[in-house]
Amino acid sequence: MVRFPGHPVPQTLVFDAAIESGKITAITGASGSGKSTLLNLIAGFETPDSGRLRIFGEDATDSPPALRPVSVIFQEHNLFAHLDIATNVGLGISPALKLTSADRARIESALDDVGLAGFAGRLPPTLSGGERQRAAFARALVRNRPLLLLDEPFAALDPALRQDMGELLAALQEKHASTILLVTHHADDVRRLADRVLFLDDGKVALHEEAGTFLQRTEPDVVARFLGARPPAS
Incomplete structure (x- = not known):
């Protein structure tokens, strides 16, 4: 389990969630809602002002990134060309x-x-x-490492490659039983890959639910806009 409890502070990001291990959880929301910041906190690239972070039951709040049971894949592959x-x-x-x-x-x-x-x-x-x-x-x-964090890893790929990489991710998760957090702006990634969804809005966890439940939402709000739904005519 990964848990980061916090306390509301004006003009700050506040995350409070317990994420199930052995599953793929999609982290979604509008640009600027805090998705990458949440991943950075878990990876140890940023430090919370308050609250605690637990990874698989162990307090990791003050642990350096190299000592956390975490691997990170960014949008850019970060390979050395030479x-x-x-x-x-x-x-x-x-x-x-x-x-x-x-x-x-x-x-x-x-x-x-x-x-x-x-x-x-x-x-x-x-x-x-x-x-x-x-x-x-x-x-x-x-x-x-048992926890894999992916920050928009398919963003620069064309639709066919997105499909291929999504299938690869699902296969690797099944083989290694990894816990995966996938930041994405694409509802199709949620539909194809996610077991659960953590939806962020204005720096807070607005929804945390099964992917199927999330995908069935039709109310005319920020979630519906993310899913590409149109609000009913008035």
């Missing part, structure tokens, strides 16, 4: 690239899991956008 794919993935195990034979076997296995078997010696500029994002997934896999 390093081959195996080396880029190996950075997830050891930033100093002090890799054992077992580590290299893990890298090969992760590349196979994401459909990049045989790509170990390729450089990022020779890969397509979807292949580079797959490499970013592989780097997260070798870290072997």
